Amino acid sequence: MKHVSFVIFALIATFALAPHASAQAPKKPGQTIFGEDRKATMKAMRGISKALGEKCTYCHVKEGGKVVYTTDTPHKQAARQMKSAFIDSLVANGQAEASFDHHGKSKVIKANYTTKGDDAGIHLVAQEGEGEQHTLKVSLPKKGEALNCKTCHGGRVHILAKEEKK
Numbered sequence: 001m002k003h004v005s006f007v008i009f010a011l012i013a014t015f016a017l018a019p020h021a022s023a024q025a026p027k028k029p030g031q032t033i034f035g036e037d038r039k040a041t042m043k044a045m046r047g048i049s050k051a052l053g054e055k056c057t058y059c060h061v062k063e064g065g066k067v068v069y070t071t072d073t074p075h076k077q078a079a080r081q082m083k084s085a086f087i088d089s090l091v092a093n094g095q096a097e098a099s100f101d102h103h104g105k106s107k108v109i110k111a112n113y114t115t116k117g118d119d120a121g122i123h124l125v126a127q128e129g130e131g132e133q134h135t136l137k138v139s140l141p142k143k144g145e146a147l148n149c150k151t152c153h154g155g156r157v158h159i160l161a162k163e164e165k166k
């Protein structure tokens, strides 16, 4: 019985870790999911910082006085989720979901991309743990513009906090 449960655990662990493992497959130096080489990555990084209104060190950490960009952090992982769930598949699928760890609780964000009717826009729902659901509607990207971090964030990381109903 012990063996069986270990095998099951190992299987779960393998599946749970698989997306992270593939996101960190060996690549060219500076190649990331945001850019194919260091130059493109850096350009994307400046855009992300601006879109969120945060410094590089919001996601990257200093080690021995120097920022080490390759070190993983919770905010880096959240940013990866945002990229794969929202930038890469929201428009194509019409809806997407991201979930990441936020102060020890799981934060789930759902987005619905509606292009037609009075309801047109990006409908966002966020929930932390068993907490209250926060909703927000964001305008679709302008004609000819692609959905990007700024479309939803508009210069701030936390866009839903203000929606709190008291």
Ligand code: HEC
Pocket: 023, 029, 030, 031, 032, 033, 034, 041, 042, 045, 046, 048, 049, 052, 054, 055, 056, 057, 058, 059, 060, 069, 070, 075, 076, 077, 079, 080
């Ligand atoms: C919102 C989070 C976030 C912010 C802010 C941010 N980055 Fe990043 N950065 C990431 C993520 C996530 C990756 C890794 C992407 C991947 O795994 O493919 C990354 C990767 C990098 C890399 C490549 C590291 C490697 O693996 O080779 C460099 C260089 C970098 N960032 C520089 C910057 C600079 C400079 C700034 C500020 C202008 C910045 N970043 C701001 C999230 C962020």
Ligand code: HEC
Pocket: 048, 052, 075, 078, 079, 080, 082, 083, 086, 087, 090, 101, 102, 109, 111, 122, 124, 125, 126, 147, 148, 149, 150, 151, 152, 153, 157, 158, 159, 160, 161
């Ligand atoms: C479809 C809308 C949408 C897009 C596009 C989007 N985000 Fe987000 N993001 C959200 C929402 C909603 C939240 C939760 C905001 C809150 O807590 O108020 C969030 C939260 C975050 C957080 C905070 C995680 C935490 O610990 O609370 C980071 C970092 C982030 N996004 C990075 C990005 C980056 C980088 C991009 C572009 C690659 C991006 N987002 C694109 C909707 C979006």
